[in-house]
Amino acid sequence: MSDLPTAPGMAASLCALHDVGTCRSCPHLSAPLTAQLARKQARVTRLLADGANPVPPRAWEEPAASAPERFRNKAKMVVSGTAAEPLLGILGPGGRGVDLRSCPLHVPQVAAALPVLAHTITELGLTPYDVSARRGELKYLLVTASPDGDLMVRFVLRSRRHVAALRAALPDLQRRLPTLAVLSANIQPVHQAIIEGPEEIVLTEEDRLLMRLQLPEPPGAAVGGVQEGMARRRMRELPLFVPTRSFFQTNTAIAEQLYATARDWADAAPGAAVGRERLVWDLFCGVGGFALTLAGPGRRVLGVEVSASAIDGARAAARLMRLPEGAVRIEAGDASVLDPGAGAVPDLLVVNPPRRGIGAELAARIEASGVERVLYSSCNPVSLASDLERMPSLRAGRARLFDMFPHTDHAEVLVDLRRDRMTHPNRH
Ligand SMILES: C[S@@+](CC[C@H](N)C(=O)[O-])C[C@H]1O[C@@H](n2cnc3c(N)ncnc32)[C@H](O)[C@@H]1O
Known part of the structure; x- marks a missing residue:
């Protein structure tokens, strides 16, 4: 917790998850x-x-x-929970998933894309990777937004098993996220802390985001x-x-x-x-x-x-x-x-x-x-x-x-x- 004074009369900060201690990523959020x-x-x-x-x-x-908010141009979300009810966020104490879709730091385009992407995870049946059991396919979702609102979305997967399904889902995703510029699958087969693997399969024509x-x-x-x-x-x-x-x-x-x-x-x-x-x-x-x-x-x-x-x-x-x-x-x-x-x-x-x-x-x-x-x-x-x-x-x-x-x-x-x-x- 921060030792800085909180703003006078400020009962709650910008983030309910911070206030109840579920997310500790912003220790000083309550201070002006x-x-x-x-x-x-x-x-x-x-x-x-x-x-x-x-x-x-x-x-x-x-x-x-x-x-103070809406300044982060990228979200690095650990995917946990189940394919039917994915959690996008962090792993809390004991490896419990915490959903951070409501994080007030993400720029609006990232915040708006996350629920759409959660829906895609469910539709494609992408099972979140379970770190302790070493089972499941989807490890992270990495989303970046340009100042123009264009999006780069990367699914970090354990294998290539679901790449074809992700490719097939592209037109539908582009319909739901019209500013989607880059979609890719990053393959990270190794059980380790490094988020990304060396293999990137780009599914869109564009392979880079113009900022x-x-x-x-x-x-x-x-x-x-x-x-x-x-x-x-x-x-x-x-x-x-x-x-x-x-x-x-x-x-x-x-x-x-x-x-x-x-x-x-x-x-x-x-x-x-x-x-x-x-x-x-x-x-x-x-x-x-x-x-x-x-x-x-x-x-x-x-x-x-x-x-x-x-x-x-x-x-x-x-x-x-x-x-x-x-x-x-x-x-x-x-x-x-x-x-x-x-x-x-x-x-x-x-x-x-x-x-x-x-x-x-x-x-x-x-x-x-x-x-x-x-x-x-x-x-x-x-x-x-x-x-x-x-x-x-x-x-x-x-x-x-x-x-x-x-x-x-x-x-x-x-x-x-x-x-x-x-x-x-x-x-x-
Ligand atoms: C803090 S980032 C800065 C990037 C850039 N100046 C910017 O403003 O976006 C550090 C960069 O150093 C690169 N890097 C790391 N080790 C390096 C090395 N030994 N030689 C050259 N580049 C390196 C990384 O790939 C990364 O792009």
Whole structure:
């Protein structure tokens, strides 16, 4: 349970399952979002100020606040119960299924799709997988919605037994879910905690979801009224393709703010708009959120990613954006062993690693390289603090917290690092 104060006069939170203690996914749901965010900011500020390469408290900009509900663009539902009465949600204490179709965090398109999909499970007689008995076929239902309301639905099955039936059900599903863009069966034959298996059988023509993000332009580019606060922010579209088995940020509105902040900070670099073409590397680039946001006149961007499907998505989005030849290159590779100091040194390095951080090897190479500027986007302030410690000559000038997962302690942070030659005056 949260130790944060609840809103005055608030008898119930947004979620009845939270209030009765059946679902504990949102420990701070009963507290006002402003109090949650203030505490999250204080905790992250303290943690990163205490490190050996500290982020000074004055570096923090205003945090990016999320909507309190309807912000999750994806549902990862464990399927339990029976085919006749499936439960879509989580496994509670003792492996008991808890139905989370009413979860207030899902965007409306996901919330509306779940009952339809439960109905399909019943019609097709898809028996939910029983973890303790190791019997049954349907393990998870994974649903993602784009900002336009298009849906990607993936059935994680133990075998291919029901794939033909699922294929036959497609026209009916498309009738009931007219925005269904991608339907697939993921085969996960192994009894293990990893949700997805390596085999994906796509049943629709489309095998990836188009996410058309809207990034706010810098305040100077505002249009409309002249009075303070009246001007409308101009938006720029960032089209990203999300294939079936690749990472995408969970909170679309916060992802838009994250990419826009990285772009604004990169644009504000000294000499950014003049002179020669700047070289930008985006390591752990996924489907290309940072790489494609930063692509533009005067910049040549290289994205590096390990997931083949994410690479395909990023390349397809670059084509869709009709970027000039060579403006963005997305390459397959292990970013954790790259050496940014080996060849043409990038003017700007963006890193957005998984929770474990960039690790000792890459941190040491960045520290020893001539890279002047690093934007580190982290989903784990603890591994971020360790990585900063390994790069003592890169000092944080700016930082911002992004509330990607409200109601939890999860913190997403962007830090703007610049090389401090006083720390290591003999370098480059
Ligand atoms: C936190 S996600 C960030 C993705 C992307 N920057 C975005 O905003 O959507 C981390 C990404 O790193 C990729 N990844 C994990 N280990 C990697 C490695 N050793 N080398 C390259 N990419 C890796 C994952 O496949 C995933 O796409």
